[in-house]
Amino acid sequence: MLKLEHVDxxxxxxxxxxxxNLEFQEHETTVLxxxxxxxxxxxxxxxxxxEEPERGIYQISDHTIDFSKDISNKEKLQIxxxxxxxxxxxxxxxxxxxLQNITEGPIHxxxxxxxxxxxxxxxxxKLVGLEDTKNRFPNQLSGGQQQRISICRALAMNPEYILxxxxxxALDPELEAQVLRVLLELAEEKQxxxxxxxxxxxxRRVANKIVxxxxxxxxxxxxxDEFFNHPTxxxxxxxxxxxx
Amino acid sequence: xxxxxxxxxxxxVGAGIKYSIPLALISFVIAMVIAVxxxxxxxxxxxxxxxxxxxxxxxxxxxxxxxxLFRSTPLLVQLFIVFFGLPSIGVELDAFTAGIITFSLNTGxxxxxxxxxxIISIPKSQWEAAYAIGxxxxxxxxxxxxxxxxxxxxxxxxxxxxxxxxxxxxxxSITILEMFTVSQQIxxxxxxxxxxxxxxxxxxxxxxxxxxxxxxYLERYTSRYIVxxx
Ligand SMILES: Nc1ncnc2c1ncn2[C@@H]1O[C@H](COP(=O)(O)OP(=O)(O)OP(=O)(O)O)[C@@H](O)[C@H]1O
Ligand SMILES: [Mg+2]
Numbered sequence: 001m002l003k004l005e006h007v008d009x010x011x012x013x014x015x016x017x018x019x020x021n022l023e024f025q026e027h028e029t030t031v032l033x034x035x036x037x038x039x040x041x042x043x044x045x046x047x048x049x050x051e052e053p054e055r056g057i058y059q060i061s062d063h064t065i066d067f068s069k070d071i072s073n074k075e076k077l078q079i080x081x082x083x084x085x086x087x088x089x090x091x092x093x094x095x096x097x098x099l100q101n102i103t104e105g106p107i108h109x110x111x112x113x114x115x116x117x118x119x120x121x122x123x124x125x126k127l128v129g130l131e132d133t134k135n136r137f138p139n140q141l142s143g144g145q146q147q148r149i150s151i152c153r154a155l156a157m158n159p160e161y162i163l164x165x166x167x168x169x170a171l172d173p174e175l176e177a178q179v180l181r182v183l184l185e186l187a188e189e190k191q192x193x194x195x196x197x198x199x200x201x202x203x204r205r206v207a208n209k210i211v212x213x214x215x216x217x218x219x220x221x222x223x224x225d226e227f228f229n230h231p232t233x234x235x236x237x238x239x240x241x242x243x244x
Numbered sequence: 245x246x247x248x249x250x251x252x253x254x255x256x257v258g259a260g261i262k263y264s265i266p267l268a269l270i271s272f273v274i275a276m277v278i279a280v281x282x283x284x285x286x287x288x289x290x291x292x293x294x295x296x297x298x299x300x301x302x303x304x305x306x307x308x309x310x311x312x313l314f315r316s317t318p319l320l321v322q323l324f325i326v327f328f329g330l331p332s333i334g335v336e337l338d339a340f341t342a343g344i345i346t347f348s349l350n351t352g353x354x355x356x357x358x359x360x361x362x363i364i365s366i367p368k369s370q371w372e373a374a375y376a377i378g379x380x381x382x383x384x385x386x387x388x389x390x391x392x393x394x395x396x397x398x399x400x401x402x403x404x405x406x407x408x409x410x411x412x413x414x415x416x417s418i419t420i421l422e423m424f425t426v427s428q429q430i431x432x433x434x435x436x437x438x439x440x441x442x443x444x445x446x447x448x449x450x451x452x453x454x455x456x457x458x459x460x461y462l463e464r465y466t467s468r469y470i471v472x473x474x
Contacts (some may be wrong), residue, residue, distance in 0.1 A: 031245055048376055050372055050375060077378045077379075077380060078378075080375060080376060080378040081377070081378040082378070084376070084377070085372075085373075087369065087372070087373065087376075089369065091367075091369045091370065091372065091373035092373070093370065093373065093374070093388055094392065095388075095391045095392050095469045095470055096469075096471075104377070104387070105377035105378060108379065108383055108387065109377060109379055110378075118307070136471075137469040137471055139469070139470070139471065140306070150373075153377065154376075154377075157377055157378065158465070177251065178267035237257040
């Protein structure tokens with residue numbers, strides 16, 4: 001289970017997260033929605049400790065962190081292993097082959113043997129339909145392919161939660177579909193996921209829970225059915241703004 | 245003429261092997277250690293608070309001062325200060341040591357800037373992607389950032405290395421018996437300055453050319469992942 005209590009994150013002139021209280025259930029897909037600047041990325045990045053909020057309690061697995069205190073390096077690394085991250089612009093390591101991109105963490109962080117890591121990487125590559133790219137370098141692949149590889153890279157660490165920050169926003173529609181299909185499969189396999197997206201169709205189909213964020217505050221938390229079929233006025237305006 | 249060339253070659257090349265090349269290689273290795281260490285400090289934002297933050301800022305300031313100092317004064321003057329000047333305040337160094345120290349610090353200052361530029365040219369997103377899979381600072385540095393930064397740093401660092409090789413000829417002024425000193429001595433004896441100085445010029449050029457070839461292959465190797473097209 002992953003839980004946040006009274007989490008606050010302030011930038012110099014901006015209250016990016018304002019008293020966030022949230023629970024993310026295991027084996028579920030939570031979709032984070034909200035207008036630009038709402039704090040969605042900040043929230044995800046805080047879960048992976050790429051950002052450190054000033055206050056609040058963060059519980060994951062058997063770790064409990066108080067953001068108002070220093071976090072030990074060791075605990076930071078452990079929590080990062082529990083929370084895989086998939087970035088909007090995938091951020092593969094350009095100097096490593098596709099296979100090495102996926103095995104880098106398992107070999108050097110989890111200390112798996114090279115053989116084990118590679119066997120697992122090949123299994124993951126098959127899962128996303130890219131087994132024949134393993135010896136290529138990232139810049140020989142399309143954006144959609146690279147994003148699927150970056151999902152493999154996160155999965156290879158066997159994290160408890162995978163965090164997706166607008167994984168398809170930089171992709172053309174047909175490439176987006178390739179990536180969303182992978183996410184759909186992961187959801188069916190009950191992988192715990194937290195997904196920031198602007199794709200409402202995806203949210204409607206996959207989300208076990210939707211969280212609507214605005215100005216660093218949680219404005220709504222509930223099922224996809226409530227969100228889409230019984231929206232508040234604010235959500236209605238948001239949904240209308242997303243269609244044209 | 246052939247006779248003179250054949251006769252003086254062993255002496256000049258011998259001086260190169262005994263002094264010029266070791267001066268250049270040892271100084272370069274030390275310079276790179278200085279360059280990488282100082283560049284890392286300069287590209288790191290101090291965390292924490294109070295005294296550690298202050299000390300870190302102080303260190304950054306000292307490094308900036310060092311780089312400014314060595315880039316703003318002539319190398320020949322630096323050599324003279326270290327070898328002829330320091331004894332007057334009680335620091336006596338043999339010529340070779342003085343040469344190594346000066347060349348290392350001088351080249352280190354230039355390469356520090358090259359390495360810093362290379363490190364900050366790697367997008368922040370690479371650090372984040374590496375941290376996100378649980379890598380430690382040193383793992384990110386050695387496995388993700390340096391291999392990419394090397395590609396960027398090789399041209400300017402090669403420039404400095406080649407410059408250093410030629411600058412070792414300045415060591416003649418602090419009594420080191422390197423190639424140029426020896427060619428001067430021979431010229432004084434056989435009255436063939438034109439021939440001797442052209443010869444030594446050729447030997448410098450040979451050494452520098454070998455480095456250029458090395459640079460070419462190193463660049464090719466570190467750029468192997470920059471391939472275009474599917
Ligand atoms: N490093 C930073 N320094 C200062 N302000 C920041 C920083 N990062 C984010 N912010 C601010 O915090 C707020 C939340 O940003 P965040 O990136 O979390 O929004 P978001 O919901 O992900 O938006 P988008 O949909 O555009 O990605 C924004 O107002 C942003 O300007
Ligand atoms: Mg965002």
